[in-house]
Amino acid sequence: MIEFLRRLFGQQGSSATAKERLRLVLMTDHLELAPEMIETMKRDLVELISRYVEVDRDRIEVNFERQDRTLAMLANIPILSVNRPNGNGAVTHDEPTPQPEPAPALSAVPSDSKPPVRKRKRRRKSQRARTELPSTA
Amino acid sequence: MHQIQAHDTVIVSPSTSSEQAANAAKAGRAIVVTSGKGGVGKTTTTANLGTALARRGARVALIDADIGLRNLDILLGLESRVQHHLLDVLEERASLDDALVADKHTEGLFLLAAAQAREKDDVETAKMQALVASLRERFDYVLIDSPAGIELGFRNAVAGATEAIVVCTPEVAAVRDVDRVVGLLGNRFRPQLIINRLRPQLVRKGKMLSVDDVNGILRLPLLGVIADEPEIIVTTNRGEPLALRAQNATGAAYHAIAARIAGEDVAPPVPPESKASILERIGSIFGGHRR
Numbered sequence: 001m002i003e004f005l006r007r008l009f010g011q012q013g014s015s016a017t018a019k020e021r022l023r024l025v026l027m028t029d030h031l032e033l034a035p036e037m038i039e040t041m042k043r044d045l046v047e048l049i050s051r052y053v054e055v056d057r058d059r060i061e062v063n064f065e066r067q068d069r070t071l072a073m074l075a076n077i078p079i080l081s082v083n084r085p086n087g088n089g090a091v092t093h094d095e096p097t098p099q100p101e102p103a104p105a106l107s108a109v110p111s112d113s114k115p116p117v118r119k120r121k122r123r124r125k126s127q128r129a130r131t132e133l134p135s136t137a
Numbered sequence: 138m139h140q141i142q143a144h145d146t147v148i149v150s151p152s153t154s155s156e157q158a159a160n161a162a163k164a165g166r167a168i169v170v171t172s173g174k175g176g177v178g179k180t181t182t183t184a185n186l187g188t189a190l191a192r193r194g195a196r197v198a199l200i201d202a203d204i205g206l207r208n209l210d211i212l213l214g215l216e217s218r219v220q221h222h223l224l225d226v227l228e229e230r231a232s233l234d235d236a237l238v239a240d241k242h243t244e245g246l247f248l249l250a251a252a253q254a255r256e257k258d259d260v261e262t263a264k265m266q267a268l269v270a271s272l273r274e275r276f277d278y279v280l281i282d283s284p285a286g287i288e289l290g291f292r293n294a295v296a297g298a299t300e301a302i303v304v305c306t307p308e309v310a311a312v313r314d315v316d317r318v319v320g321l322l323g324n325r326f327r328p329q330l331i332i333n334r335l336r337p338q339l340v341r342k343g344k345m346l347s348v349d350d351v352n353g354i355l356r357l358p359l360l361g362v363i364a365d366e367p368e369i370i371v372t373t374n375r376g377e378p379l380a381l382r383a384q385n386a387t388g389a390a391y392h393a394i395a396a397r398i399a400g401e402d403v404a405p406p407v408p409p410e411s412k413a414s415i416l417e418r419i420g421s422i423f424g425g426h427r428r
Contacts, residue, residue, distance in 0.1 A: 013344070015343050015344055015345050015346050015350065018308070018345075018346050018350075019346060019350050021309050022309045022312055022313065022346075022354060023354070025309065026312075026313060026316055026354065029316065
């Protein structure tokens, strides 16, 4: 009886759904409006990761994907080699300042380097609907 | 991204406390009423705010910038009096004095109607700016009713404005479009928000975005909240803006917004109230309400 009355009077709260959808859609909109910001973020990200591993800067992909309730950033960063702390590996980045440069040194891949490792951040589901960010709004 | 060319040839004076003291040296304020999305009530808002501002004693010119879809004359009940339109003035076929239609209900309120048989692209942005500038010399307020969209029609409507009012209904699509429009406007127009067509009962039941939901996202100065008012349909049928009836709660809400626009220190806008029905009160006992 109580359950019946609850169903009779109780609400599903579709405004909560609306709010959630709005939050997500605006986040996506704002990302699409800020290609420069994404480029900067990509550079910073590469800079950070390059401290530990040598990455293929020309083949980096950064995408944003909507999953159920969140917006996920998916970065595909091919790794060329691992920088060893003892100097065994090629430590190519020793400048302390995170200066985003297209570093031509990285394109010269040593022949005995490992094959590119694909590194994924936050991959969740098998089916993926890629959202390509347009370069200009 | 679109760049909006604003034309601030005249420095806007901060809101004058007494509009009656029409000072010829001071330029009036040009406020564009816009939203991005269509059908949220831009034209209704323009008609009512124009009426409310003029009833405070200000001289107000309304420009219908929705070229090709003339509506503002209908809402004001002036459709039979329009002889010349905006493009006649811009293309110098009619003088401004010939084209401005005096409102039949409110003194000091004038309408410059849109052209019905033309297109939005026919307007030259520079001429629109010049027109608004000349209207600002003669009026305390120039309210520009923008067309929906963010294309040339919108940009022309915005071109001569010094401020913006954005109208938003509590819907996902409307909020998204307002967000976009505000991004296009930038800080220059200091956009202020009117939340329109709020249904307090639905908000209470958790079935409609609340004022806080909407403005928690948009984060704009809140100019007012207008309830979804059945009387609006009646007033539209008759061509008499609801602001003519200050005893009506929604009519009074338009007057409060007008006072806020004028810089008067009125209480901050509150969402319209509605009494809970008996059924709802019984329902709330069973704890079914989620907000």
